[in-house]
Amino acid sequence: MTIHLSIILWLPAAAGLLALLLPGRLARWISLLGSLLVLAYAITLLVDYDRAAGGLQYVTDVVWIRSLGIHYALGVSGLNLVLLATTAVIFTASALWTLVDEPDHGKPGIYALLMGLAQTAVMGAFFAQDLILFVVFFDLMLVPFYFLIVIWGGPDRTRAVLKLFMYTLVGSLLMLVGAVTTGVMAANGGEPSFLLAELAKTPLGSTAQGWIFLAFALAFLIKMPSFPFHGWMPDGYSNMPIGVLAVFTAILSKVAAYGFLQIALPLFPDAAVEYQELIMIVAVASILYGSAMAFTIDSARLVLGYSSIAQLGFIVLGIFAFDGRGADGALLQATNHAIVAGALIFVVAMLSRRAGGSEKLSEMGGIAKGAPAFAAVFLVFSFALLAMPGTANFVAEFMILLGTFESKMTFAFIAAIGVALAAFYALRFYISAMHHRVGAKVSSFELTPREGLVVVPLMLVVIALALYPQFALKPAQDGTSKAISAAQQVQSSGSDTNATTGGPTP
Amino acid sequence: MSFSLAAAVPAAPVIDWAGLSPLLALLGGAILALIVGLAGPRTIRTQIVPLIALATFGATIGCVISLWGQSIVLIEGALQLDPLTLILMLVICGGGVVATLLAWRDQAAEDIAHGEFFSLMLLGAAGMFVLIASRDLVTTFVGLELLSLPLYILCAARVREERSLEAGLKYLIIGSVGSATVLYGFALLYGATGQTGYSEIAAAIEASNLATDPLFLTGVAMCTVGFAFKASLAPFHQWTPDVYEGAPTPVTAFMSVATKAAAFGAIIRLFDVAVRPAAEAWQPIWIAIALITMVVGNVGALRQPSMKRMLAYSSIAQAGYILVGFVLITDLGVQAICAYLVLYSLGNLAAFTVVIARERETAEGDNIAALRGLGTERPALAVVMTISMLSLAGIPATAGFIGKLRLVEAAAAADYAWLAAVLVVLSVISMAYYLPVVATIWRGETQPGTDAASGVPVLAGGAAEAEAASGRAGWELTLVGVVLAAAVIVFGIIPQPVFNLVASAARGLGLS
Structure with a gap:
């Protein structure tokens, strides 16, 4: 079956444009319809993707800017297949949330x-x-x-958004310079080409790889965010509207993780091996710092924000283990975390409704009383967040740690502490919101059907992944093994070549 | 023309009138506008004169297009008509068309009479042609002055407003110092090489090994400083914010695009052709100027409440980016400069268009507060301003991003990736002044009532009521803004036409 990726790619934007022209509530419906169509399309891709053949499928490749050798090249591989479906799920959930649960906040067309x-x-x-x-x-x-x-952010939005922008752009603009340099150097005076497949064939010299890799890594680590590049996160998270934050925390961080697998490791394997420990230190530091913050901070949103830092730390650790299982686990965890974190953001909004509009854990408590179904749903997500055995998160974290044990045992030991810490903050989050003394302004009520419409499907996805993680793991394996193979080669040849020669291995 | 024949008959210089046609069109239009501007009926003065200016710029663009692709030397080696000249002329005339539309119903044209106003604008454009086409020291200076003098007057065109007069005077004084410095530098260059033609100078430097000669190097240094004054490069930029702020906004818009293109054209010709053999001596200095200019422009623009001052610093920063293309001394670098000038101009002019519209609609003048509530009040202008700010900031899918991408590529290809890295890191600072403008537009606050305190000192006899908000800005502003913003997006997504346009930009320069 031929599936044109351009259609699915531009469909949301087109739906948004259409929504802009339509009045009020209709705009939100169109937005939902658009994301549902994309979801249908993404599921079709999941089913239709030829897993036996693997590799890149449904390729679109047109020259975009001839003078610079830039192509409009799209493709689906094992790496992005599941992440695409995850993206569609989260955006659909967000559109649904905006449609059914958000009061009219003005300018729905522009929002869509x-x-x-x-x-x-x-x-x-x-x-x-x-x-x-x-x-x-x-x-x-x-x-x-x-x-x-x-337009729709919290009270401190102007400052928060500027911080977010400047942080992330430092990384991504340096990445742009790195990307351009990669193409120009790889062309060696000839016509440059920026196709990933072409670039992977001609790795750069190790000095150039070094700084370019660091530029890419910086961009990705800021976007995730990772400690110590998370300065934008507290303000940013606190000021985003719920529907936006769910997408941001669930998906944007995963693009960064995907970037490591798709770009940084295949194109700059020498540098990736050289800086492996540096990145792993960042990852472990993120796990410890994120966890520590997550079980001390009072704001429910920021509990999730800091827990994301920790979870993304696991993902990076798995990727940089340069081990098949580690990378598979990382990719699986990317999907798991996207669904769970996105759902928990909606849960925070629901908690705040029941706690008199406050998002502070200290002002919640006792919400479970009178809302058993809500408590059950929340508990499922909490268990998934802490990677309870039986959830797909457990499988993923286990694989990540297993992969890391094989290559860098020390890091695996320290990271394992993070698993315990996750239980700590996830349960603290759940217990202090749902149990304990009833908060002063808390008036608990059961999960409304509208709320259920948003979170129950997400819960079903979490359960489905828990029952059958192979569904997400299988196609990933082909992609991850290709992504890390160059780095693995460098690593295995690096042990017997002299470090001073340092040339790239063709 | 053979040598013996020339020796036998001292013939008058051969003039290729067709090649000169852009210049002739501009000069003719200037005279015509001046004469028609004397007409009695007010309608003729206010409507026909701008139309003449518009037609003249249009005709000049036509001449440029008809000459497209040619490479000829005009008037015995005084001027060179090559792709670089033609491309930059296109930018200048495009800027001229927009500036004419912006000035059409502007108070400035009213104050010094329409005939004079548009005639001076056309004369300035003619000076720009001479300057960028010049391949001879003397012609360069003539062009420089022909460009500068009309602009001094135009800056002071709002003769009843202290700010405008101050801007004109400041520009006159600083500009004259710049001109004098350039002239002194030219004199020293001539003294050292004995030549005034650019290629002859280059030959003389190589022949007698002048690259380390103190007299020659002093000349180069003075030219550098003089042109840095003219192109408002740090640390010679101090006049720019004041002049940009005080000058009538259509004039500011014209200067920020056309003058910049002309100044860079002249710099490219002088340094990439005439003194290129001594590149080792001047390249590090220009790199330093580029770095300082990027820092000063980006830092200076922070927290400026006046949009025009902010755009002045922003234009300094943009000049710094363009210098990154210049210091590479490569073919790709010159192409990148031309592409950047084209692409940057679109967003920049769009920004000025909205500023003018709000100057006329609100009592806030060019203060950023004038943009408050634009999102709900004037959605079209709000979108225009948003796109233009995103483009100036270099966000993907806008022309500004493509321009930066091209500069980065040229730098990377010339092994100056570090310079490109500095460029992008410094351009991150620019988010801190472009994005708050966007936030102000969309944050949902509305204009606070009507307070007449615009804070602009009005001289005695000034028409105070003319300063106040006067209802809606003209339809032409919305039209210009929308067209420019659309172009920003179109070229941000499909940039190949611009790249085709500039592909041969450096053909006449002999760069590698």
């Missing part, structure tokens, strides 16, 4: 357009098979969020 553009940009980054195209979509991703926060 911006969310559509955001989805297009995110999917563009996943699809892109050209380095510059990837960078363009990666940067473009941020633009709709600027407006979404400026």
Whole structure:
């Protein structure tokens, strides 16, 4: 079956444009319809993707800017297949949330357009098979969020959004310079080409790889965010509207993780091996710092924000283990975390409704009383967040740690502490919100059907993944093994070659 | 023309009138506008004169297009008509068309009479042609002055407003110092090489090994400083914010695009052709100027409440980016500069268009507060301003991003990736002044009532009521803004036409 990726790619933006022209509530319906169509399309891809053949499928490749050798090249591989479906799920949930649960916040057409553009940009980054195209979509991703926060954000939005923008752009613009340099150097005076497949064939010299890899790593680590590049996160998270935050925390961080597998490791294997420990230190530091913050902070949103830092730390650790299981686990965890974190953001909004509009854990408590179904749903997500055995998160974290044990045992030991810490903060989050003394302004009520419409399907996805993680793991394996193979080669040859020669291995 | 024949008959210089046609069109239009501007009926003065200016710029663009692709030397080696000249002329005339539309119903044209206003604008454009086409020191200076003098007057065109007069005077004084410095530098260059033609100078430097000669290097240094004054490069930029702020906004818009293109054209010709053999001596200095300019422009623009001052610093920063293309001394670098000038101009002019519209609609003048509530009040203008800010900031899918991408590519290809890295890191600072403008537009606050305190000192006899908000800005502003913003997006997504346009930009320069 031929599936044109351009259609699915531009569909959300087109739906957004249509929504802009329609009045009020209709705009939200169109937005939902658009994301449902994308979801249907993404599921079709999941089913139709030839898992036996693997590799890159449904390729679109047109020259975009001839003078610079930049292609509009899209493709689906084992790496992005499941992430695409995850993206569609989260955007659908967000559109549904906006439609049924959000009071009218004004300018629904513009909101729909911006969310559509955001989805297009995110999917563009996943699809892109050209380095510059990837960078363009990666940067473009941020633009709709600027407006979404400026128009609908919290009280401190102007400052928060500026911080977010400046942090992330330092990384992604340096990444742009790195990307351009990669293409120009690989062309060696000839016509440059930025197709990933072409670039992977001719690795750069190790000095150039070094700084370019660091530029890419910086961009990705900021976007995730990772400690110590998370400065934008507290303000940013606190000021985003719920529907936007769910998408941001669930999906945008995953684009960064995907970037490591899709771009950084295959194109700069020598540098990736050289800086393996540096990145792993960042990852472990993120796990410890994120966890520690998550079980001390009072704001429910920021509990999730800091727990994301920790979870993304696990993902990075798995990727940089350069071990098949570690990378598979990382990719699985990317999907798990996207669903769980996205759902928990909605849960925070629901908690705040029951706690007199406050998002502070200290002002919640006792919400479970009178809301058993809600408590059950929340508990499922909490268990998934802490990677309870039986959930797909457990499988993923186990694989990550297993992969890390094989290559860097010390790191695995320290990271394992993070698993225990996760139980700590997830349960603290759940217990202090749902049990304990009833908060002063708390008036608990049961999960409304509208709320259920948003979170119950997400819960079903979590359960489905728990029952059958192979569904997400299988197609990933082909992609991850290709992604890390170059780095593995460098690593195995690096042990017997002299470090001073340092040339790239063809 | 053979040598013996020339020796036998001292013939008058051969003039290729067709090649000169852009210049002739501009000069003719200037005279015509001046004469028609004397007409009695007010309608003719206010409507026909701008139309003449518009037609003249249009005709000049036509001449440029008809000459497209040619490479000829005009008037015995005084001027060179090559792709670089033609491309930059296109930018200048495009800027001229927009500036004419912006000035059409502007108070400035009213104050010094329409004939004079538009005639001076056309004369300035003619000076720009001479300057960028010049391949001879003397012609360069003539062009420089022909460009500068009309602009001094135009800056002071709002003769009843202290700010405008101050801007004109400041520009006159600083500009004259710049001109004098350039002239002194030219004199020293001539003294050292004995030549005034650019290629002859280059030959003389190589022949007598002048690259380390103190006299010659002093000349180069003075030219550098003089042109840095003219192109408002740090640390010679101090006049720019004041002049940009005080000058009538259509004039500011014209200067920020056309003058910049002309100044860079002249810099490219002088340094990439005439003194290129001594590149080792001047390249590090220009790199330093580029770095300082990027820092000063980006830092200076922070927290400026006046949009025009902010755009002035922003244009300094943009000049710094363009310098990154210049210091590479490569073919790709010159192409990148031309592409950048084209692409940057679109967003920049769009920004000025909205500023003018709000100057006329609100009592806030060019203060950023004038943009408050634009999102709900004037959605079209709000979108225009948003796109233009995103483009200036270099966000993907806008022309500004493509321009930066091209500069980065040129730098990377010339092994100056570090310079590109500095460029992008410094351009991150620019988010801190472009994005708050966007936030102000969309944050949902509305204009606070009507307070007449615009804070602009009005001289005695000034028409105070003319300063106040006067209802809606003209339809032409919305039209210009929308067209420019659309172009920003179109070229941000499909940039290949611009790249085709500039592909041969450096053909006449002999760069690698």
